[in-house]
Amino acid sequence: MKTDTSQVLQKVEEPERNEPVDISVIVPVVERYDDLEMLYLSYAEEIEKLTENYEFIFVIDGHMESAYKSVKRFSRHNPKIRVIKFMRPLGESAALATGCERASGTYIFTLSSYFQVEPDGITEMYRLLINDECDIVITRRDREKDSFFNRVQSFVFHKILRILTGANYRDISCGLRGMRREMVGVFDIYGDLHRFIPVLAEHRGLRIKEVVVKQRKEDTKTRFYGLRTYLHRIIDLMNLFFLLRFTFKPLRFFGIIGSMLTILGSAIILYLIYRRLFTEGFGLSDKPSLFVASILIVIGIQIFAIGLVGEIIIYTRSRRSKPLKLKKPE
Amino acid sequence: MDLSLIITLYNQVNDIEIIYRRISLELKKLSLKYEIIFVDEGSTDGTLEKLKELKIHDAPIRSVVMCRRVDSNEAFLEGFELASGKYIVTMEGHKGYDPADILRLVIMLQSGHDVVCGWRKGKFMNSVLRGLIVKTVNALVSYFCKVKIHDIGSSFKGFRRNLLDYINLYSGMYGYLPILAATIGALIGEVEVTYGQKENKENYSIWNGWKALLDIILIKVLTDFSKRPARLFGFFALPFWLIGIYLLYTYIHHALHSGLPSTITMSGTGALYLLLAASLTAFGLISELFIKTNSSEEMFVHED
Numbered sequence: 001m002k003t004d005t006s007q008v009l010q011k012v013e014e015p016e017r018n019e020p021v022d023i024s025v026i027v028p029v030v031e032r033y034d035d036l037e038m039l040y041l042s043y044a045e046e047i048e049k050l051t052e053n054y055e056f057i058f059v060i061d062g063h064m065e066s067a068y069k070s071v072k073r074f075s076r077h078n079p080k081i082r083v084i085k086f087m088r089p090l091g092e093s094a095a096l097a098t099g100c101e102r103a104s105g106t107y108i109f110t111l112s113s114y115f116q117v118e119p120d121g122i123t124e125m126y127r128l129l130i131n132d133e134c135d136i137v138i139t140r141r142d143r144e145k146d147s148f149f150n151r152v153q154s155f156v157f158h159k160i161l162r163i164l165t166g167a168n169y170r171d172i173s174c175g176l177r178g179m180r181r182e183m184v185g186v187f188d189i190y191g192d193l194h195r196f197i198p199v200l201a202e203h204r205g206l207r208i209k210e211v212v213v214k215q216r217k218e219d220t221k222t223r224f225y226g227l228r229t230y231l232h233r234i235i236d237l238m239n240l241f242f243l244l245r246f247t248f249k250p251l252r253f254f255g256i257i258g259s260m261l262t263i264l265g266s267a268i269i270l271y272l273i274y275r276r277l278f279t280e281g282f283g284l285s286d287k288p289s290l291f292v293a294s295i296l297i298v299i300g301i302q303i304f305a306i307g308l309v310g311e312i313i314i315y316t317r318s319r320r321s322k323p324l325k326l327k328k329p330e
Numbered sequence: 331m332d333l334s335l336i337i338t339l340y341n342q343v344n345d346i347e348i349i350y351r352r353i354s355l356e357l358k359k360l361s362l363k364y365e366i367i368f369v370d371e372g373s374t375d376g377t378l379e380k381l382k383e384l385k386i387h388d389a390p391i392r393s394v395v396m397c398r399r400v401d402s403n404e405a406f407l408e409g410f411e412l413a414s415g416k417y418i419v420t421m422e423g424h425k426g427y428d429p430a431d432i433l434r435l436v437i438m439l440q441s442g443h444d445v446v447c448g449w450r451k452g453k454f455m456n457s458v459l460r461g462l463i464v465k466t467v468n469a470l471v472s473y474f475c476k477v478k479i480h481d482i483g484s485s486f487k488g489f490r491r492n493l494l495d496y497i498n499l500y501s502g503m504y505g506y507l508p509i510l511a512a513t514i515g516a517l518i519g520e521v522e523v524t525y526g527q528k529e530n531k532e533n534y535s536i537w538n539g540w541k542a543l544l545d546i547i548l549i550k551v552l553t554d555f556s557k558r559p560a561r562l563f564g565f566f567a568l569p570f571w572l573i574g575i576y577l578l579y580t581y582i583h584h585a586l587h588s589g590l591p592s593t594i595t596m597s598g599t600g601a602l603y604l605l606l607a608a609s610l611t612a613f614g615l616i617s618e619l620f621i622k623t624n625s626s627e628e629m630f631v632h633e634d
Contacts, residue, residue, distance in 0.1 A: 205372075205396065248500060251544055251547075251548050252541065252544065255544045255547075255548075256540070256544070287595060288595060290595055290599060291595050291598050291599055291602075294598075294599045294602045294603065295602060297606075298602050298603065298605065298606040301566075301570075301606060301610070302606065302609055302610075305563065305566075305609075305610055305613045306613070308548075308551060308613075308617075309559075309613050309616060309617050311548055311551070311552065312551070312552070312555075312556055312559055312617045312620065312621070313617070313620050314500070315498065315552050315556055316498075316556060316620060316621050317620070
C-alpha cells in the first residue's frame with residue numbers, strides 16, 4: 001500500500017528496536033474507537049499463543065487526541081506497542097498505508113479500532129498465511145446475532161458491489177485482515193479504497209481466502225450511518241468500478257456514453273428538420289425539443305472529449321501496471 | 331541473442347510439446363542464436379508442468395507465468411520485457427500456425443523492416459458478420475492511419491527489438507504496435523501466413539465492431555495529435571463556434587428588426603453550442619498542458 005504521506009508531519013514514538021518480528025498488528029484509529037487497551041489485551045493474548053515475537057502499531061489520525069492520550073497511557077512501558085500520530089486528519093487508507101510501511105513483521109494483520117470480531121479467528125488466519133495457502137486472508141463476521149438492519153444494509157452494499165465489479169464477497173468491510181509483508185506496496189490505496197483491498201488484490205491476481213469469525217456483541221447493535229456516509233459508499237463503488245475496468249481505456253467508458261447521447265440528439269434534430277421541410281413548415285425556433293436535442297448533443301460531445309483527454313493523459317503519462325507474476329523467470 | 335520467439339499459452343497441455351518440437355526443428359535450420367519465451371496466460375490445466383518438463387530437456391526456453399487469466403495483449407508485453415534478441419517474433423501457441431512462416435518473418439526483418447505483420451489470409455470466412463467487421467476495421471485502419479495492413483488483429487508479428495524502446499507500451503497497446511511504430515518512422519512489412527485451425531468459438535457481435543471503431547478514433551488521435559491536442563480539439567470546436575455565433579446572430583437580428591419578442595429556443599441553442607465550442611477548446615488546451623509538462627522523447631533511428 002502506498003500513499004504519499006511523506007510530506008505530512010508524523011509523531012512517531014516507538015521503542016528502540018528494529019529486529020524483524022513475526023506478526024505486526026496495525027490498528028488505525030480514525031473515527032470510532034472503543035476501549036483500546038481492552039482491544040489490545042484481548043488480541044495480544046490470542047497472538048501470544050502463536051508467537052512471542054509480535055508488535056502492535058497504533059496509527060492515530062490527526063483529530064483523535066483523546067484516543068492518542070488513552071493509547072499513551074497503557075503503551076508507555078510496553079516495548080511491543082508502537083504509536084504513530086498524524087498531525088492532521090488523513091483518513092483510514094493513509095493510516096493503514098503508513099502502518100504497513102513501518103511494520104517489520106513477516107505477516108501483517110490489520111484490525112479495526114472498535115470491538116468488531118472475537119480474536120480467536122487469528123489462529124486460523126495465521127495458519128493459512130504460514131502454509132502459503134493465500135496471499136491475503138480476510139474475515140467474514142458470522143452475523144448470527146446481528147441486527148436485522150445491519151444485515152440488510154450489508155446485503156445491499158455487497159449486492160451492488162457484485163453487480164458493478166463481479167466480486168463475490170459477503171463482508172468486505174470487516175476490519176480484521178492478514179497478509180504477507182510482500183503484499184505491501186502492491187496496490188495503491190487512497191481515500192476510502194481501503195475497504196476494497198480484497199477486490200483490488202484479486203484484480204491484481206492475488207490469492208484470497210476468507211475466514212468466518214465470531215462477531216462481538218458490541219458490533220451487533222443497529223448502526224445507522226448518516227445520509228452522507230451512504231452517499232460516499234455509492235460514490236466509492238462507482239469509483240472502484242471505473243478504476244478496475246477503465247483505468248487504461250477511458251474512451252471505452254466515456255466514448256460509448258457520449259456517442260449514444262450525441263446520436264440520440266442528432267436523430268431528434270434531423271427529425272425536426274425533416275418535419276420543418278416536408279410536413280409542417282413551422283419555424284424551428286418554436287420547438288423546445290430542438291433545445292433538448294441540442295443539450296443532448298452538447299453533453300454527448302463533451303463526455304466523449306473528456307474520454308479523449310483521459311486517453312491522452314494515459315498515453316503520455318502512464319507506465320504499465322503489471323499483473324503479478326506467480327513465479328519469476330529463470 | 332539474435333531472435334526471441336514469444337509464444338503465449340493458455341490451457342494447451344496437449345499441444346505445447348508438438349508446437350515446441352515443430353518450432354525448434356524449423357529454427358535449427360537458421361544459423362541464428364535464438365530463445366523461446368513461453369508466456370503462460372494463467373493456465374489451469376497441466377500446461378505448467380509440461381512447460382517445466384520441456385525446460386529440463388532443452389536450454390533455450392524461458393517462461394513467464396501469470397497468476398491470473400490475462401489477455402494475450404498483456405501477455406505479449408510481459409514477454410517483451412524478457413526478450414533479449416535483436417529480433418522478436420510473437421505468436422499464439424497454436425497448432426494452426428506453420429513454423430516455417432517464422433523464417434519468412436525473420437528474413438523480412440533482416441532485410442530492413444522494423445515491424446512485419448502476419449496476414450492470416452481468408453481467416454474469417456466462416457462468419458459473415460465477423461468477416462465484415464474485420465474487413466471494415468482493417469480498411470479503416472489502412473485508410474486513416476496510413477499503414478497498409480490487411481490483418482491488424484493478427485498476433486503473428488515480428489519486431490526489431492530496439493524499436494520497442496521508443497514506444498510507450500501499456501496495457502492493451504500490443505494490438506496497435508504497427509501503427510504506433512509507423513508514426514515514429516518504422517518500416518512496416520507484411521507476410522502471408524498459413525493459419526490452419528478454426529478459431530475457437532468467441533462471442534463476436536456488433537459490439538466488438540463498435541469498440542474497434544472507438545479504438546481506431548483513439549489511435550488516430552493518439553498518433554496524429556498527441557503532440558498537439560489543441561489543434562484536434564480546436565478543429566472539432568470550429569463548427570460549433572460557427573453554429574453558435576450564427577444562431578445568436580439571427581436571434582439578435584430578429585429582435586432588432588422585427589421588434590417582436592422572439593422565443594428563447596434559438597438564443598438558448600446558440601448559447602449551448604458556444605458553450606460546447608468553448609469547452610472543447612479548453613479541453614485541447616488542458617491536454618496541451620499535460621503533454622508540455624511531459625519529458626520529450628528520443629527519436630527512433632536504425633543502428634547496426
